[in-house]
Each structure stands twice: as C-alpha cells, then as structure tokens.
Amino acid sequence: MKTTILINCPDQSGIICSVTGFIQAKGGNVIYLDQHVDKQANIFFMRLETDFNGSDQFSATTFKEEFLSSIAAPYKMECEIYIDTVVPKMALFVSKYNHCLYDILSRYKSGELHVEIPFIISNHEDLRYIANQFDIPFYHIPISKENKSAAEDEQLKLLKEHQVDFFVLARYMQIVSEKIISHYPNKIINIHHSFLPAFAGAKPYHAAFKRGVKIIGATSHYVTEALDAGPIIEQDVATVSHSHSIKDFIAKGRDLEKIVLSRAVKLHLQRKTMVYNNKTVIFA
Amino acid sequence: MKTTILINCPDQSGIICSVTGFIQAKGGNVIYLDQHVDKQANIFFMRLETDFNGSDQFSATTFKEEFLSSIAAPYKMECEIYIDTVVPKMALFVSKYNHCLYDILSRYKSGELHVEIPFIISNHEDLRYIANQFDIPFYHIPISKENKSAAEDEQLKLLKEHQVDFFVLARYMQIVSEKIISHYPNKIINIHHSFLPAFAGAKPYHAAFKRGVKIIGATSHYVTEALDAGPIIEQDVATVSHSHSIKDFIAKGRDLEKIVLSRAVKLHLQRKTMVYNNKTVIFA
Amino acid sequence: MKTTILINCPDQSGIICSVTGFIQAKGGNVIYLDQHVDKQANIFFMRLETDFNGSDQFSATTFKEEFLSSIAAPYKMECEIYIDTVVPKMALFVSKYNHCLYDILSRYKSGELHVEIPFIISNHEDLRYIANQFDIPFYHIPISKENKSAAEDEQLKLLKEHQVDFFVLARYMQIVSEKIISHYPNKIINIHHSFLPAFAGAKPYHAAFKRGVKIIGATSHYVTEALDAGPIIEQDVATVSHSHSIKDFIAKGRDLEKIVLSRAVKLHLQRKTMVYNNKTVIFA
Amino acid sequence: MKTTILINCPDQSGIICSVTGFIQAKGGNVIYLDQHVDKQANIFFMRLETDFNGSDQFSATTFKEEFLSSIAAPYKMECEIYIDTVVPKMALFVSKYNHCLYDILSRYKSGELHVEIPFIISNHEDLRYIANQFDIPFYHIPISKENKSAAEDEQLKLLKEHQVDFFVLARYMQIVSEKIISHYPNKIINIHHSFLPAFAGAKPYHAAFKRGVKIIGATSHYVTEALDAGPIIEQDVATVSHSHSIKDFIAKGRDLEKIVLSRAVKLHLQRKTMVYNNKTVIFA
Structure with missing residues (x-):
C-alpha cells in the first residue's frame, strides 16, 4: 500500500531523521522525499511517498494514529496522510x-x-x-x-x-x-x-x-x-x-x-x- | 546605399503600391517590407529596407525631400528615413x-x-x-x-x-x-x-x-x-x-x-x- | 469577399508594387501583406489578404484568370488563391x-x-x-x-x-x-x-x-x-x-x-x- | 561551518534516516536535503547541505573520516564532501x-x-x-x-x-x-x-x-x-x-x-x- 504524507511544522533539527525512522520502524520504505524550509517564516515542509507493500500487517488507520501521536504531536506538525487506493471526488x-x-x-x-x-x-x-x-x-x-x-x-x-x-x-x-x-x-x-x-x-x-x-x-x-x-x-x-x-x-x-x-x-x-x-x- | 524607412499614417487603400512604386521609380529596390494595420485605431504602419546600390546618382537628401512631398504629405504620413552609414550615438x-x-x-x-x-x-x-x-x-x-x-x-x-x-x-x-x-x-x-x-x-x-x-x-x-x-x-x-x-x-x-x-x-x-x-x- | 493569395517566384524588383497595384485596380483592398525573400535561394514569397467587399461586381473566377495571366505569368509565379467562403475538408x-x-x-x-x-x-x-x-x-x-x-x-x-x-x-x-x-x-x-x-x-x-x-x-x-x-x-x-x-x-x-x-x-x-x-x- | 555532501549508492531502505541521524549526532543541522532514486538503475542519490555552526568542536577532516567509515562504507556509497570555505579553481x-x-x-x-x-x-x-x-x-x-x-x-x-x-x-x-x-x-x-x-x-x-x-x-x-x-x-x-x-x-x-x-x-x-x-x- 502506498501513502503520501504532507507535513509542515516549525523548523528544528532532527525532523527528517525522526519521520523516516518512524516509517522504517513501521515496515515502510520511503520511495520519495522532498523537503523545503522557508527560512523567513521558519517553517519546515516535507512530502513523502512511502510503500508498505512488504508489510502485510499494515493498517492505514493504526499508522495514522501512531504517526499523529508519536511524531506529529511532539513536532507540532500539521500533517495530511493519503492512501492511494482512495479515489478523490x-x-x-x-x-x-x-x-x-x-x-x-x-x-x-x-x-x-x-x-x-x-x-x-x-x-x-x-x-x-x-x-x-x-x-x-x-x-x-x-x-x-x-x-x-x-x-x-x-x-x-x-x-x-x-x-x-x-x-x-x-x-x-x-x-x-x-x-x-x-x-x-x-x-x-x-x-x-x-x-x-x-x-x-x-x-x-x-x-x-x-x-x-x-x-x-x-x-x-x-x-x-x-x-x-x-x-x-x-x-x-x-x-x-x-x-x-x-x-x-x-x-x-x-x-x-x-x-x-x-x-x-x-x-x-x-x-x-x-x-x-x-x-x-x-x-x- | 541602404535606407530604412518607417511610416505611419491613417489607413487607406493604395499606400503600399504608392510607396513601393515611388522607391522603384527612384532606382531603389525594396529588400524588406513589413506592414501592420491597427484596425481599432485605423492606423497603417510600414517598415521598408531599400537598396539604392545600383543607382549611382542617389542622393539621400534629395530622396528624402521628394519622398516627403510626393508621398508623405498626401497620405499624411509621419515618417523617418535612416541612412545606414550614419552611426547613432x-x-x-x-x-x-x-x-x-x-x-x-x-x-x-x-x-x-x-x-x-x-x-x-x-x-x-x-x-x-x-x-x-x-x-x-x-x-x-x-x-x-x-x-x-x-x-x-x-x-x-x-x-x-x-x-x-x-x-x-x-x-x-x-x-x-x-x-x-x-x-x-x-x-x-x-x-x-x-x-x-x-x-x-x-x-x-x-x-x-x-x-x-x-x-x-x-x-x-x-x-x-x-x-x-x-x-x-x-x-x-x-x-x-x-x-x-x-x-x-x-x-x-x-x-x-x-x-x-x-x-x-x-x-x-x-x-x-x-x-x-x-x-x-x-x-x- | 475576402481572398488569401500566396505567391512565390524568382526575386526581382517591382513585385510588390505590381501585385498591390493590380489588386487595387480590380477594386480590392490589401488588408494584410507579409513578404519574405530567401536570399540564398533568391526566391520571393508573399502572402496577401484582400477584401473586395466594396466591389460588388467581383468574380473570383475572373480575378484568378486575370491575375494568372497579367501578374503570375510574367513573374513566373507559383500562386494559390483562396476564397474564404470555401470551407476546406x-x-x-x-x-x-x-x-x-x-x-x-x-x-x-x-x-x-x-x-x-x-x-x-x-x-x-x-x-x-x-x-x-x-x-x-x-x-x-x-x-x-x-x-x-x-x-x-x-x-x-x-x-x-x-x-x-x-x-x-x-x-x-x-x-x-x-x-x-x-x-x-x-x-x-x-x-x-x-x-x-x-x-x-x-x-x-x-x-x-x-x-x-x-x-x-x-x-x-x-x-x-x-x-x-x-x-x-x-x-x-x-x-x-x-x-x-x-x-x-x-x-x-x-x-x-x-x-x-x-x-x-x-x-x-x-x-x-x-x-x-x-x-x-x-x-x- | 557549512558542508555539502553528495551521495550515491545502491538503493535500499533506511539510507536517509541513517545519514541524517549521523549528521545530527555529530552536532550538525541538515538545512537542505534533496534525494532521487533512479528506479531503472536502482541507484539512490542525495545532496545535503549541513551546518555545523553550533558545533564549535567541528573538524572537517574527522567528520569526513567518520562519515566514510560509519555510513559510506556499509551502504557502498560514493560520496563527496565539500567545505564551503574552500574556493575551487x-x-x-x-x-x-x-x-x-x-x-x-x-x-x-x-x-x-x-x-x-x-x-x-x-x-x-x-x-x-x-x-x-x-x-x-x-x-x-x-x-x-x-x-x-x-x-x-x-x-x-x-x-x-x-x-x-x-x-x-x-x-x-x-x-x-x-x-x-x-x-x-x-x-x-x-x-x-x-x-x-x-x-x-x-x-x-x-x-x-x-x-x-x-x-x-x-x-x-x-x-x-x-x-x-x-x-x-x-x-x-x-x-x-x-x-x-x-x-x-x-x-x-x-x-x-x-x-x-x-x-x-x-x-x-x-x-x-x-x-x-x-x-x-x-x-x-
């Protein structure tokens, strides 16, 4: 299953490492990562595409909940997580x-x-x-x-x-x-x-x-x-x-x-x- | 001698024919002609490059005078005539x-x-x-x-x-x-x-x-x-x-x-x- | 009636004047003219849009015949004349x-x-x-x-x-x-x-x-x-x-x-x- | 001190996390990261800009040595590390x-x-x-x-x-x-x-x-x-x-x-x- 994750939060050291480490720990592979820092506004932005194909136990709901509590909350992130099997209207x-x-x-x-x-x-x-x-x-x-x-x-x-x-x-x-x-x-x-x-x-x-x-x-x-x-x-x-x-x-x-x-x-x-x-x- | 002629005047029938005919009569050859009509404003624009090389008697001053009286005046043209041997500053x-x-x-x-x-x-x-x-x-x-x-x-x-x-x-x-x-x-x-x-x-x-x-x-x-x-x-x-x-x-x-x-x-x-x-x- | 005329022929002095003069003599107005000379190949190209609206006697067939004999032939032109009421397929x-x-x-x-x-x-x-x-x-x-x-x-x-x-x-x-x-x-x-x-x-x-x-x-x-x-x-x-x-x-x-x-x-x-x-x- | 690190290696899971984690552990901050995976060739590419300004003990030579042995070697990376105070010729x-x-x-x-x-x-x-x-x-x-x-x-x-x-x-x-x-x-x-x-x-x-x-x-x-x-x-x-x-x-x-x-x-x-x-x- 593929997910796309969009993140923004106040810039600080260690965000990329934390996010990619979390995904890896959950059995996911980062297949695309792009980040940007607005230095004037001091905001960090990141987009990740991840693949959980190898991980047969993957639950999107569980992943979202855990991501929000373990990563998004401490970094004060706004984040959106999209599952690619959901077709938008x-x-x-x-x-x-x-x-x-x-x-x-x-x-x-x-x-x-x-x-x-x-x-x-x-x-x-x-x-x-x-x-x-x-x-x-x-x-x-x-x-x-x-x-x-x-x-x-x-x-x-x-x-x-x-x-x-x-x-x-x-x-x-x-x-x-x-x-x-x-x-x-x-x-x-x-x-x-x-x-x-x-x-x-x-x-x-x-x-x-x-x-x-x-x-x-x-x-x-x-x-x-x-x-x-x-x-x-x-x-x-x-x-x-x-x-x-x-x-x-x-x-x-x-x-x-x-x-x-x-x-x-x-x-x-x-x-x-x-x-x-x-x-x-x-x-x- | 090469000249560049820029013309604009109220649009009407026959301008191109008159101008090119005049140049030809004076021994010149039109080597480039581009024209435009602004239909809203009813203005005719034309740029010509002409070559009087074959015409050994060519006088730029005489040509200008004759062009102004014979062509520019009747058509109410604004026109500029440049001789390419004059280097602008x-x-x-x-x-x-x-x-x-x-x-x-x-x-x-x-x-x-x-x-x-x-x-x-x-x-x-x-x-x-x-x-x-x-x-x-x-x-x-x-x-x-x-x-x-x-x-x-x-x-x-x-x-x-x-x-x-x-x-x-x-x-x-x-x-x-x-x-x-x-x-x-x-x-x-x-x-x-x-x-x-x-x-x-x-x-x-x-x-x-x-x-x-x-x-x-x-x-x-x-x-x-x-x-x-x-x-x-x-x-x-x-x-x-x-x-x-x-x-x-x-x-x-x-x-x-x-x-x-x-x-x-x-x-x-x-x-x-x-x-x-x-x-x-x-x-x- | 509007026509579009495409011309090419060996370059020589006087073409523009002859063509525009002919159209004018037949009651037409040149509403667009663009020309180009390929100096290497010594070929003259021209495209004209003409309007015969004011000329109620205009016959496309007659115009074409006369244009071909009076203008195209002496200048050795290839030319195409299109009437805008004919819709191409x-x-x-x-x-x-x-x-x-x-x-x-x-x-x-x-x-x-x-x-x-x-x-x-x-x-x-x-x-x-x-x-x-x-x-x-x-x-x-x-x-x-x-x-x-x-x-x-x-x-x-x-x-x-x-x-x-x-x-x-x-x-x-x-x-x-x-x-x-x-x-x-x-x-x-x-x-x-x-x-x-x-x-x-x-x-x-x-x-x-x-x-x-x-x-x-x-x-x-x-x-x-x-x-x-x-x-x-x-x-x-x-x-x-x-x-x-x-x-x-x-x-x-x-x-x-x-x-x-x-x-x-x-x-x-x-x-x-x-x-x-x-x-x-x-x-x- | 700013460094720019260029990396390529066979693609595998966990590279980004390892590299960013290493830099952070050495007192550096990743101020820019861009990565690319060539999926046909299965090669991972990354460019990082890092800032060790806060880290007064930073030695470029030591960092390079440690990076090569701890990160580059296990991942079979080719890597280049540039210090921005060195002006190229x-x-x-x-x-x-x-x-x-x-x-x-x-x-x-x-x-x-x-x-x-x-x-x-x-x-x-x-x-x-x-x-x-x-x-x-x-x-x-x-x-x-x-x-x-x-x-x-x-x-x-x-x-x-x-x-x-x-x-x-x-x-x-x-x-x-x-x-x-x-x-x-x-x-x-x-x-x-x-x-x-x-x-x-x-x-x-x-x-x-x-x-x-x-x-x-x-x-x-x-x-x-x-x-x-x-x-x-x-x-x-x-x-x-x-x-x-x-x-x-x-x-x-x-x-x-x-x-x-x-x-x-x-x-x-x-x-x-x-x-x-x-x-x-x-x-x-």
Whole structure:
C-alpha cells in the first residue's frame, strides 16, 4: 500500500531523521522525499511517498494514529496522510467557455486523472451537451443578483451530498462567495486568464492588449475571499505581438488556460501542493 | 546605399503600391517590407529596407525631400528615413548594478551593436572601473533631492554636447524627470525588473516573492512620465519556485534583465520599433 | 469577399508594387501583406489578404484568370488563391492515442477551426467511441504487412470520394507510403513526439530519457517520403529533469503534441504556410 | 561551518534516516536535503547541505573520516564532501568567440561566482585583450595537427601547477583528447551551440538553418571522449523563423550559449550536479 504524507511544522533539527525512522520502524520504505524550509517564516515542509507493500500487517488507520501521536504531536506538525487506493471526488463548475471542460474531461476519460467526477454545475445550459458527450451529470443552477445565496445553498448541498473533496472553476464566470469558500479552504481551484498579479479581475485580455504587453499568461490558484489573489499553483505564458488582436489573445490564451489548469489539477491530485502564508509549496 | 524607412499614417487603400512604386521609380529596390494595420485605431504602419546600390546618382537628401512631398504629405504620413552609414550615438546611465552595463559594453566591443557610446553617466562612482576597462568616458553626477534639477541640467548638457541620439537606463536607480524626457520622446530605453504591469515601482522581486508567483520577468520600455508605464519594447520570463529565495529571484532576474535590455537596444538600433498610443509596433 | 493569395517566384524588383497595384485596380483592398525573400535561394514569397467587399461586381473566377495571366505569368509565379467562403475538408488518421484527436475535435466542435471533418480513419477500433461522441464517421481500416497496399487503396478511395483537401496524422502509428503522399504533397500534417531532428523514428521519449536531455519537444511537419524529415511547420518544448520517468516524459509530451499539432493545423487552415526546399515559410 | 555532501549508492531502505541521524549526532543541522532514486538503475542519490555552526568542536577532516567509515562504507556509497570555505579553481579555455568569456568574467568580477580563475588558455591571441581587461593571466598555446600532443602536455602542466579543480571550454574550438579528459572526469564543462543530440559536431547553426527548424538551442555538458555526447547539465532554446538568416541564428545563439554555460558553471560550483550512466542528476 502506498501513502503520501504532507507535513509542515516549525523548523528544528532532527525532523527528517525522526519521520523516516518512524516509517522504517513501521515496515515502510520511503520511495520519495522532498523537503523545503522557508527560512523567513521558519517553517519546515516535507512530502513523502512511502510503500508498505512488504508489510502485510499494515493498517492505514493504526499508522495514522501512531504517526499523529508519536511524531506529529511532539513536532507540532500539521500533517495530511493519503492512501492511494482512495479515489478523490472532484466537481466541475463551468459557464459558457468549453475549452477547459473539454480538456479536463478528455484527460479524465483517458485515465490520465486519478479522480471521480460526480457532476458538473453550471449557471448556463450551454455546455450540457459536453456533459452528455461524457456521461457526467449536469446541474443547471442559474445565478442572478437576487438568487445568489439560494443558488449557492443548492451548490453546497450537491457538494456535500456527493462528498466532493475539491472542485474546479473551469472558466466559471461567477464569484464564489465566502459561504462556499469557508467549507473548502484550499480545495477550490480556479484558472484566471492572465499572468497574475497583472490584470486581475474582469477582461484581462482586453487590458493586456491595451497595455501593449509582449507576453500573456494564465494562472491557476486556490480560491480565497480576495478576488484573484489566492495562492498560485501554476502559471505559464505565451508571446504575443502588435500583430495580434484581442481575439488572437483570447485564442492563444485558451491553450494556456487549459494546460495550466490541468497541470494544477494534477498537482493537487498528486498531493504535491501545500499552502501557507497565501503561497504554495509545489513539490517536484 | 541602404535606407530604412518607417511610416505611419491613417489607413487607406493604395499606400503600399504608392510607396513601393515611388522607391522603384527612384532606382531603389525594396529588400524588406513589413506592414501592420491597427484596425481599432485605423492606423497603417510600414517598415521598408531599400537598396539604392545600383543607382549611382542617389542622393539621400534629395530622396528624402521628394519622398516627403510626393508621398508623405498626401497620405499624411509621419515618417523617418535612416541612412545606414550614419552611426547613432547612445549614452548609458547606470548606478551600482553592473550586469546590464557589462552586457552592453561587451556586445559593443564585439561589434554586435552598430552604435557609438560617447559616455556613461552615473550617480555613483561604483562602476567607473568598468568604464575604464572598456575605455569609455565616465561622468559621475551625484543626485540628491536637493540637487536633482541641477544634476539633470548637467546630464542634458552632456547629452546635447555629444549629440546623443538616444540613451539607455541600464539599471539606473533614479527617476528621470520630464525635463529630460521631453527632449528625448521614445528615445530613452529602460529595463524594469518585473513582468510589467505586475510589480511596477520599487523592489519588484520582493513583491513577486511575497505574492508567490511561479514566473518572474523583465520588461524593457520607452520612458514616459508615467513611472514604468511607457510603451513596452520587449519582455521575457523565467520560472521560479517556492525553493527560490529573494536572492535567487534577483540572480535569475539579472540574466533576464540583461538579455531583455540588449534585445530592446538592438531593436531600437535596427529601427524596428514604432510607438503609438503608448504601445509599440515591433517589426520582424 | 475576402481572398488569401500566396505567391512565390524568382526575386526581382517591382513585385510588390505590381501585385498591390493590380489588386487595387480590380477594386480590392490589401488588408494584410507579409513578404519574405530567401536570399540564398533568391526566391520571393508573399502572402496577401484582400477584401473586395466594396466591389460588388467581383468574380473570383475572373480575378484568378486575370491575375494568372497579367501578374503570375510574367513573374513566373507559383500562386494559390483562396476564397474564404470555401470551407476546406480535413480528414483525421488515428491509432490508439486519443489526446490529439480529442483536442482537434473539441476545437472543431467549438467553432475554432474553419473546416469540415468528413471522417476519421483508424487502423484500430479503440477510438471509435470518440468519433461517436462527436458524431463523426469512423472507418476502421486494419493494416498489416500483408494488406498494406490494399488498405491504402481503401484510404485513398475515401479521401477522393469525400474530396478531402488535406489530412492530419493525429498520432497515427503507421508509415504512410508514397502511393498516398504523391496525391497529397504538402497536404499531410504529422505530429512527431520529439524535437526533430533529434530522436526521429520510433520511441523518441525512450531515446530522450536515455540521453538525459533536459528539454523534450514535439514537431509538426508535412509528410514526405523521408521519415520524420518533412518541412517543419511548428515546434515547441518543455523542460524535464532527472526526476521524470519515461512515463512522465510521455505525459508531458502529450500536452506538447496536442498543442503543437493544433497550431500547425490552424496555420495550414489560415493559409499561412508555404513550402520550398523542404522548409516552410510561416507567415505571421 | 557549512558542508555539502553528495551521495550515491545502491538503493535500499533506511539510507536517509541513517545519514541524517549521523549528521545530527555529530552536532550538525541538515538545512537542505534533496534525494532521487533512479528506479531503472536502482541507484539512490542525495545532496545535503549541513551546518555545523553550533558545533564549535567541528573538524572537517574527522567528520569526513567518520562519515566514510560509519555510513559510506556499509551502504557502498560514493560520496563527496565539500567545505564551503574552500574556493575551487576554474580555468577557462577559449578560441576566438568572446561572448561566453565576457559573460563568465563579468559574473566573476561581480562576485557572482564563488571561484578563483587562475588563468585563461587559448589557441589564438584574439581574446588576450579581454584577459587584460580583467587582469587574468592568458596563455597562448597554438594547436596544429603536428603539435597537438605537445600542446596538450603544456595545457596539462598549467592545469596541474595551478591545482585547477575543473575547467570550462568557453567556445574553445578544439577537441580535447583523452589524454586530458582522463585527468578530469566530469570536470570539463563544454557549451555546444545546438540542442543536443540534434546537430552534434561542426556548424550546428548552418545545419539547423538547412533543416528549417523553428527552435534553436544550446547545451552545456561534461566532456567525455565521445564528441558532444557527454552528460547534459543544462539546455535552453529560442524560437526562430524563416525570416532569420544563419547570421541571425548565430546572434540569437550567442545569448543562449552564454546563459546556458553560466548556469552550468554555477550548478557545478554549487555542487548540484551528479553524473551516472552518462546522465546527470541536477539538484534543485
């Protein structure tokens, strides 16, 4: 059985030795270890992949309990332990743009993403045909100024009923309010169509065109209450020139957006992301 | 004799035919032509390289006069005509960072830049040794709040005396005031150590580190009165991660800065840049 | 009505003026012009987009005839004239990998590609489900050493019956023989999963891994008889490290392949590619 | 006192715990750890930075001896232990191109490289002026077919006399023979002006131009007997188009070459490179 362990705690001497020694004592083998120390914040971060295959008596529950009491508690660790036989559940939120949805669903269908997709939510009917193409349940929950709170209740109900672990705003053109965010801290992945922090907010390609930039970008980040200001997971860029119109920016941007979002989703699924101080540690 | 002609005018039918026909009639051959139409602004832009080698009677002065009256005037063109035997004069402004200065001077010394460098101005003594290494006159003009206006007068005097065509702020850590800018519109090239418009102003690497970006950049632009907001000539980026400290950002950034600035200087020297609406057209 | 004109001919003085003058005389407006001279080969290339909207008497057939006799013939031009109301027909060849197929079909379905897709051919049944998802006819034509010639006859028959203009090998794992290539010179677009000319032939990711490269690539090119040696349309790369397995190379490569192939298809559709001396001119 | 430890050995359970435990027992603190397992080759790699500042009794010699007997021997490790107060000695070999030399020397002069440069060797006199600019001894050792062996003896003598740790071929246009390589295994850094393995050997830009590639590259690698086939340290690329001449390729390439070579030199100096199976592990 494989487990992935994510740790952070105040930095001090001896952590790596203690953790790896504990795993070894329990019959596990460390097959990957990456660590990082933020020297300004004095925080230690570590990600381990361990293999207990040789250990036929391994109980994930027992291991977790013992790890928490013997290691995590004395070092004041926050830690997460994932068992790779548990498949996470990911919901998708979309509006009218289809490129990110198509990209995620085709990867999903190809077995590229180790995930279940219980449903797609949209405030528009436009992309139902894609949900149908891929046999994923599609819930149309219209949103207006007046019904926003009720609509979000409906969204929350679906998320809870299906025990969704995290969800992805795949060019969802509504602002998700604190009511939902508070239930899913660092569990909502957004794609913003600019190289943040440049051009936060609406119409970034128009703003980039007006400014005359020579490079455009896309940014995937965890959603926080501050608009387009959450911890950045992944960014990428493409060159543009005076010869490109806003329409060209948008077309080039589509390719960036879908690739950057899918990379972020994969990193999240592989448990390679940790968040602190509104920043991420992204393990290799 | 080779000439480079830069044109912009209100867009209308027939411009290319008229211009190329005129050049041909004068015994010239168009060896390069690139044009662009900004459809929003309805402006036509064109860059031509022409060769009058076969035409032994060619007079640059006569050609210019005739071009202005026969072509530029009726089409309401702004145009610039450069003769490639005239070597432009470029001054350098620096403070304490040496990487951009070293990069420009080593290219200059290698014959990579078709330019004269009459002098280097600095508000500090630190880099005089490099000027000495490369045998370029170095003027130390200290700047304080109190003497800024007088110091700029001194700078202007040098620029005028040496008939400088344009100058480069090679990590010059002072704001150039309107007094100077007004004499050199689109003739002052700056390098800013961020991917503008993100992180304009001071300490961009610190700001980028704090924001947790995954990509840093550098931007070369013409200097206008609005700080770090002039027309962008060239940008480039490099990836960073949580494992990089601010010091690492700065070290990575140095390589970006010097390459981006040198590319911008080359584009300017090759007459491949045109400015309008606070943006640039960069010809291929 | 909009037309796109592609020209190449021996370089000489006066071509641009003659062509633009002719178009203007016929009531057309040049809305885009890009030209290139290969000085080694002494060949002139030009791409024009023209608009005859103001000219209600415009006949494409008449224009073509007159252009050929008045302009193309005296300059010894090869030229192609495309009317933008004619939608080209593109077939797709696939085997078992689905990422390029999904990418092209989702762009097609979104209206991103100005093209008709009459059918998909595959030597395997595996991807029929995707053809079904997108309602495109799917022909399964198995290929073995023994039946290859007959199978290609069947492919040719389909291509001819549907009047296919060009076709795309979207990770089609068979070598297309001269019998087919000779009917579609510079009309077959392949994606090779390496940065050509490095790692031509089979298993490029394995070869790249073995060599320990730090960057992998993908290359889209026109198919010629020389394997993986046709004119390159588009290339892109991604960084890798020692920490990536061959499986990681392949996963990273999938994203490169689909983006690079789609860019090449778009360039072809926009008539921005010209081929000569086994190289391409790619207009902006 | 800071030390950097590089380890490789057959993979087995418990290595990380043993090594970190040993360091801790000796009063050291692990301030950085990165490890990698090549699963095909079953080799474990690790790089540690350790700090013995708190430990006033620390003796590097004693530590090394104890580490070798207590840890390295039982695990059959190859290991290297570097003390950061020891400044390595790097020689430079050049011919006629100056861009890499200028780039390295200006970084050196700026304090960017933690290294001593005892001398520059060249088979031509052309770049002596740069050695003079930077006050570095310059040895002109001409090389012809006839005198090659004697010339290399002279080179070796200089390398040995100055106790050079490693040296850099900064566009040195001679093949270094086994006689020298055998004394400096994985200690000679070359820059090749192509994206290896494409275009190995002479005139890679000409070959790239002929092939019509859309991206060019540069590769820095350790020199082995097989020409341009040694372990790759660093690569980077730049886009080109049909509009670029061979001269443009060369100019673009110069910037790539100098940046890629300097990155490789830095990685080597930071002890972030390990070589095995003709490949490198490059630590973060």
